[in-house]
Amino acid sequence: MKKLRLFATAAFGVESVVARELKHLGYEDTVTDNGRIFFDGDMDAICRANLWLRAAGRVHVLMGEFTANTFDELFEKTKAIPWEEWLPKDVEFPVTGGCVKSTLMSISDCQSIIKKAIVERLKKVYGIEIFPETGPRYRVDFNILKDQVTLSIDTSGSGLHKRGYRSLAYTAPIKETLASALILISHWSPGRFLIDPLCGSGTIPIEAALMAKNKAPGLDRDFDCQEWPNIPKETWYRALNEARDLMKPKPSGDVLIQGYDINPEAVSMANYHARQAGVADLVHIQTRDVRELSSKVKYGFIITNPPYGQRIGEKKENNRLYENMGKSFERLSTWSYYIINADSDFEKFFGRKADKNRKLYNGGLLCYYYQYFGPKPPRQQDKEE
Template identity: 50%
Template sequence: MGKVTLIATAAMGIEAIVADEVRSLGYEDCVVENGKVIFEADELAICRANLWLRTADRVKLKVGEFKATTFDELFERTKRLDWARYIPVNAEFPVIGKSVKSTLFSVSDCQSIVKKAVVESLKNTYKGTTWFEENGPFYRIEIAMLNDVATLTIDTSGVALHKRGYRTEQGEAPLKETLAAALVRLSRWTADRPFIDPVCGSGTIAIEAALIGQNIAPGFNRDFASENWDWIGQNNWDKARVEVEDLAKYDQPLQIMGSDIDHRMVNIANDNAFEAGLGDLITFKQMQVKDITTRDEYGVIIGNPPYGERLGEEKEVEEIYKDMGKVFEKLPTWSVYMLTSHPDFEKLYGKQATKKRKLFNGFIRTDYYQYWGPKPPRV
């Protein structure tokens, strides 16, 4: 097959973290753009990227990119691409689409034209085939129009990468696993330091920290659409999964605690941790923020507290922020990281953040408030 171009899609604000992850897999030559990281690699990279990328949403295979301002142009240029290089004669290949700031603004028309063009292109290769049954492996094609440039991709992931497979249940406002992993990554926490999430909800941040701490690939427990693609080959998938096992540090001790005021959420967090195979490594407790105490030093606290956006919740939330300020002040060697959309967080917490980073939790614009503690002494 040779080289392929891959696109790891990402939420706004965490593209640089995804790029770091891509480079850490050995794919140094990557380009960072809004919402995506583009890199050249081989078939094995499709397996490795899907298994290892903690903060990316999907891994897409780029088939082609060109300017198109008329439907004729879109049809002809799409038809010219070598679809048979990837798509077998029996493949199921639905087309999805989106269009932003483009002359071809009708998404349904773009989808329909791309579908027809792909069919015509495949007919040219698979001579004698007049009808495609579409009863084989799944290849979801996407036509993305942006400023009159059409980008055509095939999704290699299937279900989005944040679906790790361990969430048995979740709360009302769950944090995506990919964003939770990004929060841990941004804190530069390492497995030898204690870790607390004081508002743990369904346990996602603590679980992602444990996966990072033991270097367990986030995709170890799930399947991907491209596992059924013959041209990638079972050998590459087997090789990538063996690497996942070889690199995991199951013996790495961890000191991770999550607490929440709601005993129901504590039970859910426990169930989720056991589902992820990490139940013995994380301690979940029912506790108010103001009751948190520890004798440990140089730890990291990461939380995604309620934002006070629901009616009648604001006063309660503001009290939590004030409690955090008072409690964490007594932990001078600890670093604190909080994600919230509340505009007065620093005022309520009682201290200005060392650094703020703009991130999106779904469609909510939030700030990640970072209070850096002193570096732990070298052992």
């Protein structure tokens, strides 16, 4: 089967997490460049990457890369790409993209020129003058950075953060992809206790439960490329069957993933979303103030996204919250804490400097992932001895 050059997009600071996910799927030779993780694959890889990547934004097929300093260059080099290998004659193909630090900085002009170049190419290949655009959707994406043009086709459609389970809106929710990245960075693994004591609508506990169940995050949604004639239906059936076969049954024993929030409405939403995601039996979410945080378990993980704001009233309220978090978390002194926050002085109010800090973006907002490492639990054989 023909090898394709593919790439997954990732938010700043998450690229290495997505590269690790791709390697886990069997795509070893990855190259990271400006929020894109390139890898080689086939049609199966398109399906499997869309189904399984937890921290990526989208999956693209790379169509071409070149330098363009003029609109004429952009038109001719776009037209030279064999678009007919992917786009059928009835294709619907919106063109979107962006320009950064380039000679060509008008996004609307670039959209128009790229669209026109593709149409001219397809008119000649298919021998038609009018394109009804009534067929399957292929989103053509362009990225122009320092005059270097990358053209691709987005296979995902809606962003991969849209898993299909979060239908109720809550204040400032964290994206599912970023929540997964936080968990993957922590190296938490199923079988270890995890608490989010400020869980809001439940995204972090639910994403952890999906990992514990080994449920592919894209299993309950659709992708644009499912309607493409290029990808045989049996390829999708194979990928979907693999994902269903790899799901694990609920483990026996205590529920190891917990979420708390002081707001009963948020807790109600979180429990509803857990049911929608098919993991209600793997998470325990209840109304509780962070000041009441406690556990009889000696070792575990706290992963959380507390509120942060820039207005004076919000900052004062949030600083009090961070102080309360510091006091409560100290009661679990043998646990590891992972806290994403946009306030650069968070550590001051939390009362402890992080062992490690990592810059991440929550949407367009620069955040810091404060990491506090607890002692490793004794190995099972040590316990038995």
